[in-house]
Amino acid sequence: MRQNLLMIEDDARLASMVAEYLDQSGFTVAHAGDGHSGLARLAPDTGLDAPDLVILDLMLPDMDGLEICRRIRALPGAMGHVPVLMLTAKGDAMDRIIGLEIGADDYLPKPFEPRELLARIRAILRRKGEAPASNSKALRFGTLEIDRDARTVTVGGKPCDLTSYQFDLLVALAERAGRVLTRDQIMEAVRGRELEAFDRSIDVHMGRIRAAIEVDAKDPKRILTVRGVGYVFARQQD
Structure with missing residues (x-):
């Protein structure tokens, strides 16, 4: 079963390359070119199911990626709990730390290897869906x-x-x-x-x-x- 990802990234060429690469690994990638478009796709009144994961660029033309992450975490229901993989500029340690503090599940510095992106996506989704490690009692x-x-x-x-x-x-x-x-x-x-x-x-x-x-x-x-x-x-x- 294919899993659906949402990539919020203003670099259309990069988004196209990522979508093509991930498509070969069983993922369907929807692309939003700015923060407002990405948040619109996640709005509860759209009637759309929550994506399995959001790939979120930190630097967007209309809205800071950290603010987008905050707004995603404030959404009701499944939309507010969707895993977020944040793309950051290499060396921006503080941005990565802040991103994790406000609810991002992982980060990946740019430029990145597509194979590492795929590995991190799979790791996040595996953690999200894997069974408990021991018995099922709370x-x-x-x-x-x-x-x-x-x-x-x-x-x-x-x-x-x-x-x-x-x-x-x-x-x-x-x-x-x-x-x-x-x-x-x-x-x-x-x-x-x-x-x-x-x-x-x-x-x-x-x-x-x-x-x-x-x-x-x-x-x-x-x-x-x-x-x-x-x-x-x-x-x-x-």
Whole structure:
């Protein structure tokens, strides 16, 4: 079954090349040449199904890609949870960090190899659709509940807004509660993404997860930092 992607990119030649390449791998790519057109395709009143993934360029003529990502995450229902792969200028580390903070699932610096784009798309979609790694029972830690089947997280019955990638990171930690994990071990547990040297994306995602599940993200009780090593998910909470 072909999966549908939406590419929001002002470079029509690049979009055409990407669409042709991905078409050979079983994807159908719709193209929007600016931010407003892309958001119009995602509007709830269009009657269209949510795409399986959005490829979003950071630099667009009419609207900043970060603002588009914010608006996508504010959309109701499935549209607001569609995975976003952001295309950024090489070397713009701060833009990548901000993109991850506001809800992008991954980023890819330009210029990029089409094979890497395809690999990252497949990794995001695999994380989105893969079955739970162990049993199907929900993980519960005090008022925090992680349902691996439904892929939802609640605190005190209230839903937490996490991207697909952040959900997988949280599950990887929670399933190993009490065990200190290095960043490399966390990445190995989640799979599907290679980090650049000194990449801060894990720390950015952890900050987002803490903001969603902690009472006070600046004084976390659930996900603790072990300085110089990595992170540990606390067994005793609340």
